[in-house]
Amino acid sequence: MDFLAEHQPELLPGNRQLPPTQGVIEAPHGTTIVAATFPGGVVLAGDRRATMGNVIAQRDIEKVFPADEYSAVGIAGTAGLAVEMVRLFQLELEHFEKVEGAQLSLEGKANRLSTMIRSNLGMAMQGLAVVPLFAGYDVDRAKGRIFSYDVTGGRSEEQGYAATGSGSIFARGAMKKLFRADLTEAEATTLVVQALYDAADDDSATGGPDVARRIYPIVTVITEDGFRRLGDDESSEIARSILERRLEQPDGPRAALL
Amino acid sequence: MSTPFYVSPQQAMTDRAEFARKGIARGRSLVVLQYADGIVFIGENPSRALHKFSEIYDRIGFAAAGKYNEYENLRIGGVRYADLRGYTYDRDDVTARGLANVYAQTLGTIFSSAAEKPYEVELVVAEVGETPEGDQIYRLPHDGSIVDEHGSVAVGGNAEQISSFLDQRHRDGMSLAEALKLAVQALSRDTNGTQREIPAERLEVAVLDRTRPQARKFKRIVGRQLVRLLEADGAASEAESAENPEDSGSSEE
Secondary structure: OHHHHHHOHHHOHHHOOOOOOOOOOOOOEEOOEEEEEEOOEEEEEEOOOEEEOOEEEEOOOOOEEEEEOOEEEEEEEEHHHHHHHHHHHHHHHHHHHHHHOOOOOHHHHHHHHHHHHHOOHHHHOOOOOEEEEEEEEEOOOOEEEEEEEOOOOOEEEEOOEEEEOOOHHHHHHHHHHHOOOOOOHHHHHHHHHHHHHHHHHHOOOOOOOEOOOOEOOEEEEEEOOEEEEOOHHHHHHHHHHHHHHHHHOOOOOOOOOO | OOOOOOOOHHHHHHHHHHHHHHHHHHOOOEEEEEEOOEEEEEEEOOOOOOOOEEEEEOOEEEEEEEOHHHHHHHHHHHHHHHHHHHHHOOHHHOOHHHHHHHHHHHHHHHHHOOOOOOOOEEEEEEEOOOOHHHOEEEEEOOOOOOEEEOOEEEEOOOHHHHHHHHHHHOOOOOOHHHHHHHHHHHHOEOOOOOEOOOOHHHEEEEEEEOOOOOOOOEEEEOHHHHHHHHHHHHHHHHHHHHHOOOOOOHHHO
16 A cells, blocks of 8 residues: 555565574464355355464464455465455555545456565565465456466466465365356355365365364355355355265265266 | 734634635535434535545544535545554544544644645544444534534534524434435525425435444445435325324334
């Protein structure tokens, strides 16, 4: 934010001087975020684990946040920095909306996030990277869209589905086989939880649904009606039904061979 | 070297106040009213693009009469102040009182500095609370003083007449439609006492609605929703007052 840069530069993440360090700084890292579109909107979901090296730092971290009424951002990477980045991003969108009297376009929001990630490049090179996934409902085009980023702020729009974080390889594989263009909202939410389950299955840093502690993935849906986070009862329902099927078929649903 | 004219400070201040008052009186009036579920802002504004009312923060709204460029400047300053506060501390730490103080300082400094002309604006800063008792409305005249208002407030050209009209008729716990009707009645009275018609498309209406589920309580009421409210109120309030003539408003809560 230009005003902040002029008046209180110390509040901006990119303006801090880092002391030279040896080796990797140990800080909690968030892991897997997945997103998928369906006709009429987009779903964005994340697991609940934060890790610090081989230790589970937090079991119930929240990594998916509403950015404004029509968009959400899920964060993978250094948790502390990522949460701050999201807070600043939310502030910027709201500030723009109030001053200009109109919302930023979805492209505009995605570009803004890109600049913020780039300003973090110095820290990313010291091992404190933040790599978010941005999803929103494009009011002008009347459809859900997903944007993924790399550490340098490079932005690319993803068609259909996307994943970021340490378990993203496995989540992407799962979604590749299960995704269809004509999913309903309920099917899309099931799809992303399936993908998170597969990520947790193969990646130690991603947490699966924790039935004993009642910690389930955060699932959010953005449609024409705006942002909605599924309640605990809804997400536990999805996680439990998946879990039940996996007791019979541990690898999950099978796609057709040909 | 010629001696500059001596102007007594009293005379200078009176002149400046006169200048500011005249500027404000040229603009159209607007009113801010408390109703059962929050605070409603109503004004006559032919423009769809230049707003008189605006959101400052979650629970805080802003209304201004006078010169557009001057109050727009103050509005943006207020949004910046609020957003910076909320980001540095917490969203709950942004209050209407703090904001009103900042505005009062700004207006006061400009009013008494000889180098600048005084701002020709009058502001209202309102914050909606969890209950009607928690609502706060501050009126800030051009000279930087703060007036703590309750129930109803009017600013702009015909403000004195309108506020006395509102003071007589405003009750606590009015419904939105009732408050809207009263405000339109008040605004459509001319200085010479005649009534004129203000069509819905020339009205700017916004509410701070405490029943909204989102954190941001500010909402503009436009188009069909406004027309519906304006039409509904005649029939609804008549039917209501026929049923229980004493307290038709409090049953709305």
